Amino acid sequence: MIQTIEASPDEIYDIELEHSLLEANAQLAKENRALLDRHGVTAVDVMGAIGSGKTTLIGRLVERLKDRFGVAVFNGDATTSSDADLIANQSVPVVQIATINGCHLDANLVGKALQKISLEQLRLVFIENIGNLICPAEFPLGSKARVVVVSVTEGPYMVRKHPHMFLGAQLVVINKIDLAEAMGVSVAELTKDVHKLKPDLRVIPTSCKTGDGLDEVTAALLAV
Amino acid sequence: MHELSVASAVVEKVLEFVSAHSVKKVLAVRLAIGELSHIEAEQLRFCYVAITEQTPIQDSALEIETVEAVVNCERCRYRGRPKYWDDALSVGPIPTMECPNCGGAVEIAEGNDCAIKSIRFAVEDDGLAIPAA
Numbered sequence: 001m002i003q004t005i006e007a008s009p010d011e012i013y014d015i016e017l018e019h020s021l022l023e024a025n026a027q028l029a030k031e032n033r034a035l036l037d038r039h040g041v042t043a044v045d046v047m048g049a050i051g052s053g054k055t056t057l058i059g060r061l062v063e064r065l066k067d068r069f070g071v072a073v074f075n076g077d078a079t080t081s082s083d084a085d086l087i088a089n090q091s092v093p094v095v096q097i098a099t100i101n102g103c104h105l106d107a108n109l110v111g112k113a114l115q116k117i118s119l120e121q122l123r124l125v126f127i128e129n130i131g132n133l134i135c136p137a138e139f140p141l142g143s144k145a146r147v148v149v150v151s152v153t154e155g156p157y158m159v160r161k162h163p164h165m166f167l168g169a170q171l172v173v174i175n176k177i178d179l180a181e182a183m184g185v186s187v188a189e190l191t192k193d194v195h196k197l198k199p200d201l202r203v204i205p206t207s208c209k210t211g212d213g214l215d216e217v218t219a220a221l222l223a224v
Numbered sequence: 225m226h227e228l229s230v231a232s233a234v235v236e237k238v239l240e241f242v243s244a245h246s247v248k249k250v251l252a253v254r255l256a257i258g259e260l261s262h263i264e265a266e267q268l269r270f271c272y273v274a275i276t277e278q279t280p281i282q283d284s285a286l287e288i289e290t291v292e293a294v295v296n297c298e299r300c301r302y303r304g305r306p307k308y309w310d311d312a313l314s315v316g317p318i319p320t321m322e323c324p325n326c327g328g329a330v331e332i333a334e335g336n337d338c339a340i341k342s343i344r345f346a347v348e349d350d351g352l353a354i355p356a357a
Contacts, residue, residue, distance in 0.1 A: 012251065012346050017241070019340040021233045022261070103226055134262050135226040160309070163318045164262050167332070196309055198321040200329035 025139050028107035032114060032142025039119035043110075043127055044221055045141050047165055048149035049158075050131030053175040055083040056208045057149055057217070058126045062090050064218050070122035074113045076105040076130045083128060093117045104135035107142055124221070133162040145170040145224040152176050152185040159193035166197045171204065171220055178207040230263055230338060231271035234286075235279065237340055242280050246348040252285040254342045258335035259293040260319060293319050293335030300326040303333065 020026075036043050048054050058073055065071050072093040075084040084096035095113040097105060110127060117125075127143060129136045146169045150158050153176055159166065166172065172194050180187050191203045202220060206213030238253055257263050265288045272286045295306045300323060307324035308317035323330045 012344060014342050014344045015241075016342050017237070017340045019237055021230055021237075021338045021340065024233070102229075138226065138262050157313075160313070160318065163309070163320070164260075167260070167319075167321055196320060196322065197318070198329060199323075199327065201321075 022138065025107045028111055029140040029142040032107055032111050033144075035111075035114060036119070036125070036142060036144075039122065041119055041122050041125060042145075042221075042224060043125040043141070043143040044224070045105075045127045045129055045136075045143035045146045046149060047129040047133075047136045047146060047169075048131065049133055049151075049154055052131070052149045052151040052154060053208055054128050054131070054149050055086055057173060057175060057206065058128055059087055059090065060208050060211075060214055061126070061218060061221070062087065062092055064214065065124060066090060066092050069124070072117050072122055072125045074105075074110065074125065074127045076109075076128055078102065078130060093122075099130055103130060103132045104139050105129050105141060106139045110141045133165055137164045137168055140168075145221065147171045147173060147221075149173045149175055150190060152180040152183045152187065152190070155183075156185050156189060159190055159197065163197050166194055166201060169198075169201060170224065171202050171217075173213070173217060174203060174205045176207060176209075177205045177212060178209050227263060227267040228271045228275075231268055231275055234272065234340060235275055235281065238281055238284075238343060239279065241343060242345075247280075248346045248348045250281040250284040250343060250345045252287050252344040253281075253340060254287040254289065254344070256289050256291050256337075256339050256341045258291045258337045260332055260336040261338045263338055265290075289341070291335050291337070294333045295321070295323075295330035296333045297323040297326060297328055297330045299323065299328040302326065302330070306330065 046054050062071050073087045074095045076097045077083055078099050081096050084094050088094045095116050097109050097113055148165050148169045174187050174190050177187055187205050194201055194203050204213050204216045269286050276282050293306050296303050302323050302325040306319040307322045309320050310317040321330050
């Protein structure tokens with residue numbers, strides 16, 4: 001029952017609202033998760049900077065997994081379909097999510113993408129987030145795991161410059177380790193920085209070029 | 225730059241409140257922003273002013289309070305402020321998920337939300353009933 005009070009003309013009132021601005025997205029994320037769970041599908045949200053190698057990593061993982069079970073990919077991108085085009089070559093269901101001016105994917109967009117594919121016979125959905133290092137952290141999508149892809153080419157301070165991304169992540173991939181020496185960037189130091197932010201966060205160094213670490217990432221994702 | 229979408233969500237909710245009640249003028253909207261949320265107060269204010277122009281809530285003040293982070297440690301049962309990463313390179317302390325007590329991993333308990341706390345407003349001259357807080 002709603003209680004009411006009588007307000008006098010021009011009287012000033014202060015009403016408590018306690019309305020969460022992030023709740024609407026969080027609720028939609030829960031609905032996405034429930035839909036995925038009902039179909040036994042695991043969604044993995046892949047976050048990281050533009051050029052960190054998100055698409056290439058997803059592509060390598062899809063190559064390894066697509067013959068074993070159903071895999072689909074959602075590619076979030078503000079302006080191009082280049083990422084979706086790359087993955088589509090692998091003949092798995094791909095949905096391009098164009099955010100245009102949006103700096104992150106949200107649960108509503110992912111929910112719409114989920115309507116576009118058949119969830120039957122699917123086991124894993126990779127959701128490639130927008131190449132932005134702050135905003136996506138605020139918007140859960142309904143995924144079971146959030147993966148942050150960092151590459152050594154982003155320099156030695158990458159992790160500490162974008163701490164928020166790591167706090168809610170379940171896995172960190174340090175990519176392009178074949179270039180670490182040339183870049184003068186220490187994978188061990190980047191790993192140490194991750195653990196300063198979150199001591200139990202798993203870190204896997206990879207190179208999509210040499211294939212280093214990809215078996216480990218595959219196993220880690222299958223275990224979530 | 226998701227401050228714009230947050231500001232839009234604030235304005236949408238306040239306008240909804242204004243149209244549902246006999247509000248003459250909205251004086252202030254008070255927000256509580258968690259220390260661990262990624263919303264920048266100055267950018268949010270800028271967006272708020274821009275998008276409230278020519279709406280019934282133009283010129284209302286946006287008051288922003290910060291909600292301090294609180295973390296829980298499963299291992300040692302610590303509950304309190306997080307450990308901060310603050311060294312020579314830091315321009316400000318960075319909250320971490322390392323337990324300040326035992327060094328284990330903590331969970332966020334408070335300080336990662338962003339909410340409208342309250343709306344301060346004057347009512348119409350006919351003084352209609354409004355829902356009590």
